[in-house]
Amino acid sequence: MSPFGSAGLEGLRRRIAAIEAGGAGRPAEGVGLRWMPLGLPALDQALGGGLAWESLHEVAGQAAGLEGTVTAFGLALAVRAARMRRRPVLVVQQDLAGLEGGRLYGPGLAEAGLPEGAVILVQVRRAEEALLVMEEGLKCTGLSVVMGEIASRLPDALTATRRLSLAAQAGGGLGLLLRPKPDPAPCAAQTRWRVAPAPGRPDAWGGLGAAGLAADLVRNHSGPPGRWQFVLRDGCLAQETEADRTEGWPAHDRTAHDQTGHDHPAAPLHAPAGGTALSQPVAGAAVHGPPRTRRAR
Amino acid sequence: MTVAPEKGALRLAALNRPAARLGLSAGLPLADARARHPDIDVAEHAPEADARALAALADACERYTPLLGLDAPDGLLLDISGCAHLFGGEAGLLRDLLARTAATGFSARGAIAGTPEAAAALARFSGRRGTIVPAGGDLAHLLAPLPLAALRLPPALLAALSRLGFLHMGDLAGKPRAPLAARFGAELLDRLDAATGVRRNAFVHREPPPRFSAEKPLADPVERVEDVLGLVLHLSGTLAAALERHGLGARRMDLALFRVDGTVTRLSVGSGRPVRDPAFMRRLFAEKVATIGSLDPGFGFDLVRLSVPLTEPLAPSQEDFDTAREADLALAALVDRLAARLGPGQVLVPLAVDAHVPEEACRLAPAQSVRRAFDPVRLAAPLLPEGDMVGPSRPPRLFARPEPVEAVAEVPDGPPTRFRWRRLVHHVAAAEGPERIAAPWWREEGFSPTRDYFRIETTEGRRFWLFRAGLFGTEVQHPAWYVHGLFG
Numbered sequence: 056m057s058p059f060g061s062a063g064l065e066g067l068r069r070r071i072a073a074i075e076a077g078g079a080g081r082p083a084e085g086v087g088l089r090w091m092p093l094g095l096p097a098l099d100q101a102l103g104g105g106l107a108w109e110s111l112h113e114v115a116g117q118a119a120g121l122e123g124t125v126t127a128f129g130l131a132l133a134v135r136a137a138r139m140r141r142r143p144v145l146v147v148q149q150d151l152a153g154l155e156g157g158r159l160y161g162p163g164l165a166e167a168g169l170p171e172g173a174v175i176l177v178q179v180r181r182a183e184e185a186l187l188v189m190e191e192g193l194k195c196t197g198l199s200v201v202m203g204e205i206a207s208r209l210p211d212a213l214t215a216t217r218r219l220s221l222a223a224q225a226g227g228g229l230g231l232l233l234r235p236k237p238d239p240a241p242c243a244a245q246t247r248w249r250v251a252p253a254p255g256r257p258d259a260w261g262g263l264g265a266a267g268l269a270a271d272l273v274r275n276h277s278g279p280p281g282r283w284q285f286v287l288r289d290g291c292l293a294q295e296t297e298a299d300r301t302e303g304w305p306a307h308d309r310t311a312h313d314q315t316g317h318d319h320p321a322a323p324l325h326a327p328a329g330g331t332a333l334s335q336p337v338a339g340a341a342v343h344g345p346p347r348t349r350r351a352r
Numbered sequence: 353m354t355v356a357p358e359k360g361a362l363r364l365a366a367l368n369r370p371a372a373r374l375g376l377s378a379g380l381p382l383a384d385a386r387a388r389h390p391d392i393d394v395a396e397h398a399p400e401a402d403a404r405a406l407a408a409l410a411d412a413c414e415r416y417t418p419l420l421g422l423d424a425p426d427g428l429l430l431d432i433s434g435c436a437h438l439f440g441g442e443a444g445l446l447r448d449l450l451a452r453t454a455a456t457g458f459s460a461r462g463a464i465a466g467t468p469e470a471a472a473a474l475a476r477f478s479g480r481r482g483t484i485v486p487a488g489g490d491l492a493h494l495l496a497p498l499p500l501a502a503l504r505l506p507p508a509l510l511a512a513l514s515r516l517g518f519l520h521m522g523d524l525a526g527k528p529r530a531p532l533a534a535r536f537g538a539e540l541l542d543r544l545d546a547a548t549g550v551r552r553n554a555f556v557h558r559e560p561p562p563r564f565s566a567e568k569p570l571a572d573p574v575e576r577v578e579d580v581l582g583l584v585l586h587l588s589g590t591l592a593a594a595l596e597r598h599g600l601g602a603r604r605m606d607l608a609l610f611r612v613d614g615t616v617t618r619l620s621v622g623s624g625r626p627v628r629d630p631a632f633m634r635r636l637f638a639e640k641v642a643t644i645g646s647l648d649p650g651f652g653f654d655l656v657r658l659s660v661p662l663t664e665p666l667a668p669s670q671e672d673f674d675t676a677r678e679a680d681l682a683l684a685a686l687v688d689r690l691a692a693r694l695g696p697g698q699v700l701v702p703l704a705v706d707a708h709v710p711e712e713a714c715r716l717a718p719a720q721s722v723r724r725a726f727d728p729v730r731l732a733a734p735l736l737p738e739g740d741m742v743g744p745s746r747p748p749r750l751f752a753r754p755e756p757v758e759a760v761a762e763v764p765d766g767p768p769t770r771f772r773w774r775r776l777v778h779h780v781a782a783a784e785g786p787e788r789i790a791a792p793w794w795r796e797e798g799f800s801p802t803r804d805y806f807r808i809e810t811t812e813g814r815r816f817w818l819f820r821a822g823l824f825g826t827e828v829q830h831p832a833w834y835v836h837g838l839f840g
Contacts, residue, residue, distance in 0.1 A: 123838030161702025
């Protein structure tokens with residue numbers, strides 16, 4: 056193995072990039088700041104500057120059974136935070152959530168942007184234990200994000216989430232509470248998101264390309280709610296670009312491409328039902344809610 | 353009185369004192385015993401339960417010395433060299449030991465002698481409740497009246513010796529050694545020499561004694577958890593000083609709480625890196641106590657011992673201003689606390705494994721056991737060229753057991769056009785694949801089909817990781833489909 060770790064050449068490139076960007080010893084970005092900019096100007100403005108550090112954010116599925124979408128959105132936020140703070144992520148998963156929507160999977164997390172060594176995975180059985188681990192993790196200054204997935208009902212949601220918010224204030228990290236099912240119970244989170252899948256953006260070679268995601272910001276402590284549409288790129292949320300809009304799936308040319316390399320008849324597939332929706336990106340445009348007003352805090 | 357089946361009949365295995373007074377003895381068939389005394393009570397012989405009881409007794413005896421050996425099935429050997437003065441001398445120790453044992457409901461006999469073999473023989477066969485041979489006592493003389501069975505010789509050898517008139521140990525004294533060894537083997541003389549102290553056998557410890565250990569006997573037993581944790585803090589302070597002198601830190605700590613009634617509660621905590629801070633050790637034990645609810649103090653604990661069985665070098669350290677190091681330490685402390693509370697097997701780090709089958713490509717290892725420094729450079733954003741949008745090839749969520757789906761494909765070896773999973777029909781909008789993963793053929797596990805994995809996007813935009821088990825036509829006729837993971 057090379058002395059620069061397992062990543063080899065890629066690791067070296069990253070190291071050089073880190074040095075060029077100001078040196079690996081330079082303090083990580085975002086420490087002492089209140090907001091974590093998401094890199095999407097309109098959304099950052101609606102949030103008051105970005106997602107708030109030192110607070111709890113809730114991500115729930117718009118319907119039951121959207122564990123994958125909830126995880127993808129939560130991971131995108133976590134990856135951005137971890138890259139800014141350059142600290143590992145603590146992930147707490149309730150066993151029930153693992154049974155219903157699959158356990159978190161190391162190689163998949165690594166591809167999403169959390170490589171080996173950047174994730175600590177805690178598995179617990181009861182919701183109370185998950186909350187306790189999240190609270191302990193949020194109080195710890197050595198982590199950037201604490202992401203907890205709780206499938207069962209929270210026993211006392213308002214108190215529990217308020218405790219988590221206070222713990223996040225003490226530790227300074229980002230708290231993400233993932234709920235596979237929407238929970239109408241009151242919640243003390245800074246922002247609450249309801250996420251749903253959206254058609255993705257194919258790449259230039261007919262592959263699936265970047266995944267799409269629609270998120271309702273149903274509660275926002277520092278600005279108006281709204282509806283946003285994203286694509287997932289490099290593990291982070293991104294806005295749709297002009298290129299994406301023009302390069303939607305051609306309605307009749309959605310073919311499978313064969314990785315095994317042997318000649319394989321391409322199977323024509325169904326045209327997407329929501330195909331026309333692709334040309335109506337709404338990123339950066341609040342669909343409902345009043346124009347942004349700064350609330351006195 | 354207990355019975356055990358032996359040689360096709362139920363025979364008496366162990367007797368209490370009233371039964372022995374009736375003239376019964378071990379080895380007698382139960383039918384004979386019943387014929388003589390029809391109203392005797394018998395229970396089944398349970399050697400495992402006996403072993404457990406002996407182990408509990410050994411735990412309780414650890415209050416006298418950490419050097420303890422089992423003399424199964426019914427004896428304990430305590431190495432009390434240098435310990436006796438703490439309990440008022442040898443006589444005081446023996447008195448205390450026998451009184452405590454009697455209080456737990458066992459009848460016991462004890463002996464203190466220069467060799468463990470002599471002590472065992474005296475305790476079993478001298479007929480006295482307590483025997484103390486002063487240092488330098490003539491062991492050969494004291495042992496002479498004891499029967500040869502005290503040497504724990506095999507029955508056949510004993511029978512052979514008794515036929516020749518050798519019944520007591522004294523009978524062998526002064527006999528020429530060479531003919532004895534030639535006739536009865538070296539074992540007889542070895543055991544005799546070990547008992548009389550001519551030669552020394554190694555003492556076999558029940559558990560290796562810890563190198564660092566501190567204890568606090570209490571005149572007034574404590575019951576409250578806070579008091580116990582306060583004592584842990586006190587003992588950790590003592591141990592920390594000793595550890596620092598040796599440049600070591602603790603990786604595992606065992607706490608033994610000796611109850612007044614002889615029961616011992618043991619708590620063990622581990623840490624991912626060597627530690628020495630007494631306050632941190634106390635916190636780990638506080639987490640451990642919180643998991644078991646509360647300690648059951650009975651009538652209180654009158655001895656608390658903290659030992660460190662596992663150590664690792666830890667250089668004396670100095671506080672510095674490096675925030676990254678501080679954050680690493682905070683993280684390590686968090687991992688230790690969570691592991692103490694939930695168990696080390698619940699706090700995990702995923703590790704890549706060189707395997708193609710997806711469920712084997714990732715191993716979850718206890719975070720405490722993985723000693724790899726976190727490298728923040730690895731968290732830098734990837735350096736992919738702009739616009740290159742290759743999606744992930746592995747899902748962030750994987751089902752432990754692939755879930756079967758009903759799928760419809762246009763061609764048998766192509767991707768599905770629609771599938772039903774958990775009673776919902778999903779229409780496939782686009783698919784990528786197949787990625788063919790064959791079962792490892794070098795394993796002898798019987799047939800497991802080749803899998804063709806497809807990354808699927810449905811018309812809703814959900815992304816699944818589906819696979820078809822078995823190659824159509826060559827391996828199976830009707831391949832089954834499974835969903836193995838969720839991308840989004």
